Amino acid sequence: MRRRARRGALAATALALSVSVAGCGIAPDPADAELSDEDVTLTMTWWGADARHQSTLDAIKLFEEEHPTIHVEPTYADWGGYWDRLATTAAAGDMPDVVQFDQLYLSSYAGRGALLDLDAVPEFLDASSLPDNVLASGEVDGSLYAVPIGVAGNGVVVNTSLFEKYDVPVPDTDTWTWEEFDAAAQAITEASGGKVRGLSPFGADSFSLEVFARQQGDQIFDDEGDVAIDPATVAAYWQRELDWIESGAAPDAASLSEKAGVPLDQGDTVVGNTAMAFIAAGQFTAIAAAAPDFEYEVADWPADADTPEGFQYPKPSMYWAASSQSEHPAEAALLIDFLVNDPQVARAFGTDRGIPASEAFQEALEPTLDEPAKKLLDFTKLVGERSGDAPPITPNGASEIETMLSRYNQQIQFGQLSPQEAAAGFIEELQSAVDAAG
Amino acid sequence: MSAIGELRTLRRDGRGGLTADQKQALAKERRRDSKAAAVFLAPWLLGLVGITIGPMVASLYLAxxxxxxxxxxxxxxxxNIQRMLGDERLGKSLLAxxxxxxxxxxxxxxxxLGLALLLDRGIRGLALYRSVLYLPSLLGASVxxxxxxxxxxxxxxxxxxxxGLFGIQGPAWVAEPDTALGTLIVLHVWTFGAPMVIFLAGLRQIPRQYYDAASTDGANKWQQLRKITLPLLSPIIFFNLVLGLIGSFQSFxxxxxxxxxxxxxxxxxxxxxxYLYQEGFAGFRMGYASALAWLLLIIIGAFTALNFWASKYWVFYDD
Incomplete structure (x- = not known):
């Protein structure tokens, strides 16, 4: 008996081993995809806050009414746990059929074969309502793997209530230079006696680094997916932040560290600790909603006379993608098509996922917008006019760029590294992560 | 062996041996017993194999x-092992x-130990104090x-x-690199309840006569603590030390x-x-993360072995 039990245990171990190792099966060929005659259950997942959960559930209901044989089973989470969970479900081979995606992870998943090639299912999904330069940010190696939902530029949010309170004139944000920007920030800090700081600096997110680089005629990644940015550009990016901290225009290092990673409604911008901040403009309406006592404007970055034009670009705030392991690729594509093209969805989502990339959606939305959303729409249109070509998206293996940036940023803030040392370390680490992913 | 099987054994014939029939029945009974045991063990065995041993073997391969x-x-x-040698963050994480x-x-x-000694003096409301002091242990690891x-x-x-009451402006403790680890150490120290309860139980095992005899001989409290309490309690201290080390190495x-x-x-x-978690789940380097997990196992194993070796010199077993 004992021997038999041991043999049984061994077999079970082998089974567990083979199950856990063989996470990836063979994906069905998406080109053969067709709609099932029977009832189909799709799984779908996204990250977000309560308002988004509700509006997405509403959109799902609309879809199910139109396609009574397709049932959609939603799961949703906060950004924090979302990617860990997605990685685990993908490893286990049961990634949800339709997945809300972010630019950071797009290549990492598509490059490893985890996403459905959406070009292979044209009869179910038509994304032609989106502008080409936006659609291009959903492509990996020339194929469309994700459909951008909303777009946003990187803007400066200005708390005009605080400017008014401390009697500091708001500069003309249409034409402002970096000098005027710095002076305004400094004036706020001085007028409030340091109670309110002029600005929340950039320093720890790849979007602001990309826009900063484009202002210097540089970019983070090249078309081959390698790190192309000049160390001097990265060092200058961090040096600018240090200058703000040292001059008192920005909060000190410990305060910034304390606020790093807190939810939006506890951030310095919403609480009113700082009067200006660099944000992915998609957050503008959420900020305005979280702080009803303040008036906010959203403006383009300051630029000097020698700053190249077209440094802005409409960056997809998020995407819809489908799993390559999906048993129902046709239905998954149909759901994405509905989410991207049906005007009812535009009204259900509002601006919660950013200003929709398609013009048809923007038109459907415009009459329903409140004041902050209108400001965001105007800003997005402005960015659209001023924008240049979109930069290459974050390549396979570089999805940790944000955590790397914030780590090096803190080491600079606390004086452990100089901006030059950090820039060299950051670029080397990022490139080796890209190399490791092959 | 089941109760029925036992009865059968008792109903042996008077000559002390078993008939062929009885032997066969007994063997059948044993087989059935084994089957029952296997069934009852199955849930635990499945868990052990599926949740512990299986993944461990898999991670050894993935490493x-x-x-x-x-x-x-x-x-x-x-x-992956080469990578560890040049991994600067691994060094930082080991140091932290x-x-x-x-x-x-x-x-x-x-x-x-200090609190256990205090509580052991038979103060009133001991049960209440013990519960209150144990509370942080239940809460400490929670989100x-x-x-x-x-x-x-x-x-x-x-x-x-x-x-601020004393006019001191303290730093943002959790947000400064110099003090953040300190706050976590304080948090860990605060969860002293589990070892305290074990110490209390240990203290109760020490015979009172030793103290009576010692005080008759003129030993003061401090001498009693050093010469009687600590040596007799040393196996318990050792136990708590080993568990504490293993647990805190894995803090997450x-x-x-x-x-x-x-x-x-x-x-x-x-x-x-x-760090292991970041590498595996945020960096998609699960192979490297598996190797790190085994490194942690080796480190904990080494520390535990060192502890057992050192225990020869200070742990005193009464029996």
Whole structure:
């Protein structure tokens, strides 16, 4: 008996081993995809806050009414746990059929074969309502793997209530230079006696680094997916932040560290600790909603006379993608098509996922917008006019760029590294992560 | 053996042997017993194999691959081990973890022992005190407490409010690289309840006569503590030390919550298991993370072995 039990245990171990190792099966060929005659259950997942959960559930209901044989089973989470969970479900081979995606992870998943090639299912999904330069940010190696939902530029949010309170004139944000920007920030800090700081600096997110680089005629990644940015550009990016901290225009290092990673409604911008901040403009309406006592404007970055034009670009705030392991690729594509093209969805989502990339959606939305959303729409249109070509998206293996940036940023803030040392370390680490992913 | 089987055995014939029939019946009974045992053991066995041993064996294999969660693993030999040798963050994380273990475990044991000695003097309401002091142990590893810790040790937190009474402006404890690890050590020390309860039980085992005899001989309290209590309690101290070391080497939740999963500020609270988690789940380097997990096992094993070796010199077994 004992021997038999041991043999049984061994077999079970082998089974567990083979199950856990063989996470990836063979994906069905998406080109053969067709709609099932029977009832189909799709799984779908996204990250977000309560308002988004509700509006997405509403959109799902609309879809199910139109396609009574397709049932959609939603799961949703906060950004924090979302990617860990997605990685685990993908490893286990049961990634949800339709997945809300972010630019950071797009290549990492598509490059490893985890996403459905959406070009292979044209009869179910038509994304032609989106502008080409936006659609291009959903492509990996020339194929469309994700459909951008909303777009946003990187803007400066200005708390005009605080400017008014401390009697500091708001500069003309249409034409402002970096000098005027710095002076305004400094004036706020001085007028409030340091109670309110002029600005929340950039320093720890790849979007602001990309826009900063484009202002210097540089970019983070090249078309081959390698790190192309000049160390001097990265060092200058961090040096600018240090200058703000040292001059008192920005909060000190410990305060910034304390606020790093807190939810939006506890951030310095919403609480009113700082009067200006660099944000992915998609957050503008959420900020305005979280702080009803303040008036906010959203403006383009300051630029000097020698700053190249077209440094802005409409960056997809998020995407819809489908799993390559999906048993129902046709239905998954149909759901994405509905989410991207049906005007009812535009009204259900509002601006919660950013200003929709398609013009048809923007038109459907415009009459329903409140004041902050209108400001965001105007800003997005402005960015659209001023924008240049979109930069290459974050390549396979570089999805940790944000955590790397914030780590090096803190080491600079606390004086452990100089901006030059950090820039060299950051670029080397990022490139080796890209190399490791092959 | 089942009760019926036992009865059958008792109903042996008077000559002390078994008939062929009885022998056969007995063997059948034994087989059935074994089957019953297997059935009752199955849930535990399934868990052990499926949740512990299986993944462990799998991770041993993955430690020598480039597994990235999404694609099939390729065998890469010793590449992951090479990578460890040049991994600067691994060094930082080992340093943070070792500092945490070496500082917090002895302090926690000292606090637990001190309180156990106090409580052992038979004060009134002992059960109440014991429960209240044990409470942090139940809460300490929870997410809620870690969140609370952020607030207590924040710039405008309770600690600084208290220091403010004396005109001291404290730093933002959890947000500064120099003090963030310290707040986690304090959190760990605060969960002294479990070792304290074990110490209390141990203290109750020490015969009172020893103290009576010692005080007759003129030994004061301090001498009694050093010559009687500590030697007799040493097996319990050893037990708590080993468990404390193993547990704190694997700390994860506190650092994860207090630093928002980053191990920050500036990697100052990058516990080993947190780094392993980042590599595996955020960096898609599950092969390397598996290798790290085995490194942690080896380190904990080495520390435990060292402890057992050292115990020969200070642990006193009464029997």
């Amino acid at each position: 020598f691959t480039d597994y990235n969660l999404l694609q099939d693993p390729n065998f890469t030999g010793l590449e 973890t070792l500092t945490y273990v070496v500082v917090s475990v002895p302090i926690q044991l000292a606090v637990a 809620a407490i870690a969140v609370l810790w952020r607030l207590v040790f924040g710039r405008e937190g309770l600690v600084n409010a208290f220091l 939740t506190q650092a994860f919550i207090v630093s928002n999963g980053s191990g920050g500020p500036a990697d100052s609270t990058l516990f080993f298991s947190l």
